[in-house]
Amino acid sequence: MKEVTRKIPKKDALGLLLGKPVYTDDLSPKDALIVKILRSPHAFAKIKSIDTSKAEKIDGIECVLTYKDLPRIPITRAGQGYPEPSPHDWYILDEYVRYVGDEVAIVAGKDEKVVEKALSEIKVEYEILEPVLDFEKAEGHSSIIHPEKETHPMFEIGFDAKNNIAASYEMEIGDVEEELKKCDVIITERFYTQAQAHVAFEPHTAASYIDMHGRLVIISSTQVPFHVRRILSEAFNIPIKDIRVIKPRIGGGFGGKQAIHGEPFVAAVTLKTGKPAKIVYSRQEVFEATYTRHPMRYDITLGATKDGKLKVIDMKGLSDTGAYGEHALTTFMVAGSKTLPMYNKVDAVRFSGKVVYTNKVPAGAYRGYGAIQGNFALESAIDILAEKLNMDPIEFRKKNMIREGETSPIFKIMGEGREGVDMIVRSCKLNECVEEGMKLINWKEKFPRKKISETKFRGVGMAIAMQGSGIANIDMGSAILKLNDDGSFNLLIGATDLGTGSDTILAQIAAEVLQVPTENIIVYSSDTDLTPFDVGAYASSTTYVSGNAVKRAAEKMKRMIIREGALKLGLDESKVDFDGKYIFEKDGSKKVDLKELATVLYYTENQKQLIADASYVGEESPPPFMAGFAEVEVDIETGKVRLINYVAVVDCGVTINPNLARIQVEGGLVQGIGMTLFEDVKYSPSGKLLTNNLMQYKIPSRKDIGNIIVKFVESFEPTGPFGAKSVAEIGIDTPPAAIANAIYNAVGVRIKKLPITWTYPRK
Known part of the structure; x- marks a missing residue:
């Protein structure tokens, strides 16, 4: 090939390096009104009264908007295919506030100083309600987070607002209970994954103006401009033809910008005043009032015969969607649909669970999109089972994992928020990924551990993963x-x-x-x-x-x-x-x-x-595959875990641009490593986010992540352009399980809850 497989720089690279004005804030109208949001100090409350009279009289203030000034139309902020699988449970402004940071009022003025002053002059009287802060106690809680009658689902898949359930799902192939009776070894384990912040360096930013034809124009740092247009049309009850959305360069998204955030607020100001407006979220607002990853809990039961045949997988989950149900069902289903097909030779498989509302920062799309949560639980459990069978975990996987030319009934049964599609895996070099990864990490020599000193031990661990390439028959x-x-x-x-x-x-x-x-x-x-x-x-x-x-x-x-x-x-x-x-x-x-x-x-x-x-x-969604290998050093006196090496071997089909593919995998790995060892979203007992800045919320630097090795195996996907499959998300999936497995192999302690930041006491 002449142009495909060339390692050429990104088309925008030089302009970005030279600091050209390419981002939303750079391109916003220079005379735009500054928009800021008054946000709730309470995790759950009802607005009894709101007095904006003093704020409105401040010189330079153009408008102050409350829920009384805006249409009461329930929408979902999630930028997903239509009809959206997410419930319509969000209002531009509402009389209820459902987390600390939820929107109370919109203020627009000539500059930041006057807007900040106006925000301080708004008087709000709240009826404080008991918040739901523990997602394991959310179902049936006395506090109903969405009592309003207007909220409704687009799909009737387990939505039960009266019991704080945003979605639920269950499927079973074969008879799990009967097949478990035939197993020689059964393990049941519980795993937890935490919320994770996206930390894109460009904050959420949007601007708006009315063009010469009277149409609303939105400039936005968004991943989904066409969805933004459609959602704004619905929220303001104006025709799609009267809205234009422009996406400039984006300084990172990772799923956090797969939704509307600031766009409705600037649109409301421009529609009210006829003047241009812009909003630039502070870093605190990005943490407190956009998205996190969905925290999840999984109970995993695996059953196998003594010769290493995996017969049963049973995954029961609970997911925390926060105050609103964006991506609630789809993220939960992906936790199963992008993990269970890896082990396609089982006799019975079941996936079930619920997604609940809490009074915390809303959860939404994040790279890995449920697969990383499910992968941590399943791939950790696979290692536990392999040890009980006295088998090398790699040999156990190789005996049971999917191969090229095979399929899984999961593909047809589980899609994203709806049924999937039947699919043969036409390209799968997972076995080659595993073999190459073993060589690069030197598995046979290092597994399971090596003693470095009296207090330091090194261990290796691994995990396999799959993702998809788009959503078949939908997008x-x-x-x-x-x-x-x-x-x-x-x-x-x-x-x-x-x-x-x-x-x-x-x-x-x-x-x-x-x-x-x-x-x-x-x-x-x-x-x-x-x-x-x-x-x-x-x-x-x-x-x-x-x-x-x-x-x-x-x-x-x-x-x-x-x-x-x-x-x-x-x-x-x-x-x-x-x-x-x-x-x-x-x-x-x-x-x-x-x-x-x-x-x-x-x-x-x-x-x-x-x-x-x-x-x-796409009539199908060919999965990319990956084998991830971690080598860690654990100090048993301090509990410090140091990542020495991480090896990622990926089958993403033909790499259209090998440099860009490698960078995508490396970026995903770093975010996965961050979720495993560093990042934790923490709240106070009253529901206030404590990790709302980059001093408290720690992401790994280059010095924290050791040696990263990325390699691609040769593969060709016949349905992809020039043999290509996706590569954007696959890198993030394996670090949690691979590192947890490596820590166990090093010191014999099984970590089932992320992040791995606790101290291991010396015996």
Whole structure:
């Protein structure tokens, strides 16, 4: 291949390095009103009265809005496919506040100083209610977090607001109880994963204005511009055609921007005043009032025969969605759908559980999206079972894990919020990932432990993982290619580059089809007026879904060029080909330069603009696979765990851009390591977030994560663009289980609750 598999820099790299104005705050109207939010000091309360009169009289204040000034339309903030699997339980402003940081009032003024003063002058009287802060006690609690009659689900899958249940789900294949009776060894264990903050360096930012046609324009740091447009249309009851959403560069998202956050507040101000407005969240607001990862609890029961045949998997979960149900059902289901198929030879499997409301920061999409929580529980339990069977955990996995050409009934039964699709795994080099990882970590020599000194021991552990490539039969991407009169091309895509390099990847795919340099593909992405529809950047979809759309559009463009070139040369189309520079006679000497053809087309002969478009919806979601290996050193006097080496061997199909693929895996690994060893969202007894800044909330630095080795195995996915599968999320999944397994192998202590930050006392 000519352009695909090239290690070329990201298209936006130079501009970002030079500090060009490319982010939402850079591009906001210079005369925009400053918008800030008065937020609740209580975890759960009802507003008895709110007096804004003093605030409104302050010079420079344009408007103060409360729940009385805005339409009472329940929506979900979750940027997911329509109809949304998340319940409609959020209002732009409401008389109830459901967590510390929930929105009470919107204030807009000429500068920050006057807005801050106005916020201090708003007088609110609250009826303080008993908060629900323990998700294990949420179901049936005397406090009902969503008592309002307007809240409703789009899908009736276990929604029960009166009992604080946002969703529930259960499925079973085979007879778990009967098959357990046939097992020689059974283990049952409970695991906990914590909330995790996204910590994207660009805070959530949005701006708005009314254009010359009277339409509402939103500029937003969002992963899902088309979903933002649709949700705002619903929230304000205005037509979609009257809203435009523009996504500039994004300084990190990781799922935290797969929703609306500040957009409704600036929109409300602009619709009220007719003036431009902008909101830039403080770091405290990002922590307290956007999203975290869903904390989860899993009870895992595994059963096997004494020869190492895994017969039964039973996963029962409980998930904490916080104050609102965004991504509640889908994240929970992914915890099963992206883990259970790895062990496809069982005789019975069951997945069940509930997602409950609490009066904490809302949980939402986060890279790994449930799979990391389920993987920690299942892959830790697999090691426990292997030890009871007196088997090497790798040999146990190799005996039971999925292989190329196989399937799992889970694929059809469990999708994201609904039924999945039947699927054969056409590309799976998981076994090769495991073998290569064993060599790179030197497993046979290091397993299970080595004594370094009287107080320090080293151990190795591992885990396997799978993800998906988009959401089959649901999410769609599309692309438009336009030939310019100098022979270059404009690629218009709705796909959202949130720092992943997808603009570059998609340009490479188009360039490969057209056989032109990637530099000749000029990309414009994510503007709901100017680019075609795309669901946005989530579910590891862009390379696979949007990439297939780009490939189809480029193939159509190539056919158009050949047709017009043949007309110019006076030849039949079947006798003509295109090599990226010339349209030429296959068995002759006639040819015309692409630039010359474009000039003729646009200025003199047979004049027409060549435009090709295409769309793609995946009929399946080919999983990428990974084997992760951790080597840790544990000091039994202090309890300090030091990560020495982490090896990740990945099957993501053909790497369109190997450098960008490697960086994606490395970034995911660091976030997974952070979740395992460092990051913890902590609350006070009254429900106030304590880790609401970067002094209290610790993320790992480069010095904390040891040596990282990433390697890709050769694989080819026949349904993917040039053999590619996704790579964005797979890296995050294995660190929790692999590190926990390594710690156990080092010192014999099994950690079942994340993060692993406790002190291990010396005996």
